[in-house]
Amino acid sequence: xxxxxxxxxxxxxxxxxxxxxxxxxxxxxxxxxxxxxxxxxxxxxxxxxxxxxxxxxxxxxxxxxxxxxxxxxxxxxxxxxxxxxxxxxxxxxxxxxxxxxxxxxxxxxxxxxxxxxxxxxxxxxxxxxxxxxxxxxxxxxxxxxxxxxxxxxxxxxxxxxxxxxxxxxxxxxxxxxxxxxxxxxxxxxxxxxxxxxxxxxxxxxxxxxxxxxxxxxxxxxxxxxxxxxxxxxxxxxxxxxxxxxxxxxxxxxxxxxxxxxxxxxxxxxxxxxxxxxxxxx
Numbered sequence: 001x002x003x004x005x006x007x008x009x010x011x012x013x014x015x016x017x018x019x020x021x022x023x024x025x026x027x028x029x030x031x032x033x034x035x036x037x038x039x040x041x042x043x044x045x046x047x048x049x050x051x052x053x054x055x056x057x058x059x060x061x062x063x064x065x066x067x068x069x070x071x072x073x074x075x076x077x078x079x080x081x082x083x084x085x086x087x088x089x090x091x092x093x094x095x096x097x098x099x100x101x102x103x104x105x106x107x108x109x110x111x112x113x114x115x116x117x118x119x120x121x122x123x124x125x126x127x128x129x130x131x132x133x134x135x136x137x138x139x140x141x142x143x144x145x146x147x148x149x150x151x152x153x154x155x156x157x158x159x160x161x162x163x164x165x166x167x168x169x170x171x172x173x174x175x176x177x178x179x180x181x182x183x184x185x186x187x188x189x190x191x192x193x194x195x196x197x198x199x200x201x202x203x204x205x206x207x208x209x210x211x212x213x214x215x216x217x218x219x220x221x222x223x224x225x226x227x228x229x230x231x232x233x234x235x236x237x238x239x240x241x242x243x244x245x246x247x248x249x250x251x252x253x254x255x256x257x258x259x260x261x262x263x264x265x266x267x268x269x270x271x272x273x274x275x276x277x278x279x280x281x
Contacts, residue, residue, distance in 0.1 A: 001215070001272050002086070003265050004062055005029050006182075007039030008232040013236065013258055014044040023044065023245060026053040031261050036060035036086065038231045041079060060086040060181070062229050068093035069105070070112040077116045087119040087180065090151050094220050095131035103142045103267050110145050119226075121179035123149040127156045133159065137170045140177050147179035151233070152207070161188045164206060171210060178214035180229040183264040184238075192238035194255040195263055212271045219275070230268040232261040 003222065010029075014020040020028065029037065044049035052063070063085045067073040075086065090109065097105060109263075113120035122130060124239045133155040140146050152171060158175060181189070185207050187193050193201060199208070207250045218228045234257040243253050 001228045001230055001268070002035045002060055003033065003268060004036040004038045004060070004229050004231040005032075005034045005261060006231050006267075007037055009232065009234045009236065009257060009261060011236045023053060024048055026057050027061075028258070029059075030057040032217065032265070034059070034232075034265065036062060036229065038062040038064060038229070038233075041083060060227075060229075062086055062231065063088045065090045066093060067109060068097075070108040073109050073112045074115075077113070077118070077258065081116075085118055085119060086227060089121050089123055089180065091123050091125045092129040094129065095119060095127050095150075097129050100113050102135070103139060105129065106139055106143050106146060112144070112150065119147070119179060120146050121149040121184070123152060124151050124174065125128070126154040131158070132153075132176075133167060133170050137173055140174060142276055146175055146177060148177045149176050149180045149182055149231075150175060150210070151182035152210055153184045154183075154190060156188050157186045157191050159188070172213070175210060175214045178218045178228075180231065181211055181214050181268075182231045183211070184231045184233050184235070184269060190238075190240065192235060193258055194240070199267075208267060208271060211268065212275060215272060215275055219279070226228075230265075230272075232264040232268075234258075234260045234264070 010020070010025045011137055012019055041063065061083060063080050065073060065076045067076065067090055073090065092105065092109065110120060124130050125137055130139070140148070155167070159167070159209070164171070184191070185193055185195060185204055187201065187203055193205065195201070199205060215228065222228070236257065239253040239257060240255060
């Protein structure tokens with residue numbers, strides 16, 4: 001398993017009223033023990049610095065994409081060829097593409113990705129082709145090669161779920177297709193809640209159970225050389241603030257998202273180690 005930090009989670013984060021520089025962000029992620037980063041290709045003005053920092057810290061790199069066609073995915077993957085991408089994550093546009101049209105698009109994307117010989121995962125994300133739990137379940141049934149980036153927070157929020165009995169069979173079916181995992185916890189009303197070291201919120205244990213199930217399913221299907229990315233994805237624009245702010249900054253947020261990311265990383269490591277012990281025992 002690789003522990004990745006989402007770069008957009010580091011946006012506008014800093015101290016003393018000042019955002020950390022890109023170099024400080026990389027240094028902090030390395031010091032915290034993250035093994036990779038997840039995000040978009042660097043902007044042209046940041047490219048030289050980004051490459052230098054990636055050499056300084058031997059991070060692996062997961063690429064985020066937002067395709068609505070095979071051609072768009074191809075263009076993104078062509079640009080990414082010089083960046084030693086470990087895997088590609090796709091939030092597939094858009095939520096109004098459904099049924100046979102959606103299945104055909106998903107198949108087209110996997111055919112495109114196959115030409116680049118890179119692991120390709122479609123994220124379970126609201127507002128995308130995977131808008132809701134039921135339709136995504138239908139898609140994985142129709143597309144055997146469909147591998148998922150699991151982020152069940154979107155379905156729990158979209159369904160305002162506070163009980164999971166009816167959803168569990170569908171969650172289990174999606175977790176069988178785990179290719180990567182995005183770590184975030186929702187309570188069904190807010191996409192992101194404050195997390196405590198002792199996991200005081202009762203919903204946390206559900207998420208840890210789902211993450212562990214995804215890890216276990218991945219292990220049963222993994223081939224030599226495969227990697228499971230666990231991405232800590234505490235979002236800056238998901239943060240709780242005392243008032244509406246057009247762009248949140250860490251000093252104005254009610255929760256420290258960098259500390260929250262490190263806590264998620266710790267939980268993922270614990271789950272992975274527990275799973276390894278179970279497999280050995």
